[in-house]
Amino acid sequence: xxxxxxxxxxxxxxxxxxxxxxxxxxxxxxxxxxxxxxxxxxxxxxxxxxxxxxxxxxxxxxxxxxxxxxxxxxxxxxxxxxxxxxxxxxxxxxxxxxxxxxxxxxxxxxxxxxxxxxxxxxxxxxxxxxxxxxxxxxxxxxxxx
Numbered sequence: 001x002x003x004x005x006x007x008x009x010x011x012x013x014x015x016x017x018x019x020x021x022x023x024x025x026x027x028x029x030x031x032x033x034x035x036x037x038x039x040x041x042x043x044x045x046x047x048x049x050x051x052x053x054x055x056x057x058x059x060x061x062x063x064x065x066x067x068x069x070x071x072x073x074x075x076x077x078x079x080x081x082x083x084x085x086x087x088x089x090x091x092x093x094x095x096x097x098x099x100x101x102x103x104x105x106x107x108x109x110x111x112x113x114x115x116x117x118x119x120x121x122x123x124x125x126x127x128x129x130x131x132x133x134x135x136x137x138x139x140x141x142x143x144x145x
Contacts, residue, residue, distance in 0.1 A: 015097075016112070017097070017110040017111050017112050018110070019110075020088075020097060020099045020110035020112070021099070021108050021109075021110035023099065024099045024100070024101045024108035024109075024110060025108050026041055026042070027042075027047055027050060027051065027068075027086075027101055028101050028103065028106060028108060030044050030047040030048065031043060031044050031046065031047040035106075046066070048082070049065055049066055050065040050066050050067055050068050050086070051065055051068065051070075051082045051083055051086055051101075051103065052065050052081050052082055052083065053065065053070055053072045053077070053081075053083060063144055065083070065086070067088055068083075068086040068087060068088050068101075069086070069087050069088070069089075069144040070083030070085065070086045070087070070142075070144055071083065071085070071141075071142050071143070071144055073142070075141075075142070076141070076142035078103065078104075082103055083103065083142075084102065084103050084104050084139075084142050085100060085101065085102050085103070085104075085138065085139075085142045085143050085144070086100070086101045086103070086144075087099065087100050087101070087143065087144045089125070089129075091118075091121065091122075091125075093118050093121075094114055094115045094116065094117050094118045094120065094121045095112070095113070095114045095115075095121065096112065096113055096114075096115070096121050096124075096125045097110070097111065097112035097113075098110070098111055098112075098125070098129055100129075100132075100133065100138075100143065102136075102138055105138070107136060107138075109132055109133065109136060109138075111128065111129075111132060113128070129143070130143075
């Protein structure tokens with residue numbers, strides 16, 4: 001039986017990489033519960049906003065949509081302005097989790113781990129993210145690390 005550290009859950013929220021992956025797939029499907037479903041969990045306008053870099057009053061893009069981060073370089077955006085790769089990550093002490101959504105391939109990557117301490121977790125997190133995206137064949141120049 002896996003160990004469950006309920007006291008370590010961020011704001012009482014407990015989720016698995018599978019849960020994160022399902023949320024990522026739903027966002028990638030623009031709010032649908034699955035690409036072949038007609039059931040929508042979030043409004044399409046919100047899903048599009050989440051996948052699009054926010055613009056400042058000056059017109060300059062910022063690498064954030066509601067809940068997601070992304071690169072703002074034009075090479076990392078589709079012709080419609082959506083980010084090719086979006087990410088959400090979180091931490092709680094020595095625990096880390098990441099969700100990556102690749103709009104070009106329709107793939108989602110989600111992972112979570114717990115290190116021996118928060119310093120090790122902070123050092124290991126970007127390394128494992130890079131390795132996972134490399135193994136998937138994603139262009140990590142557009143991945144917001």
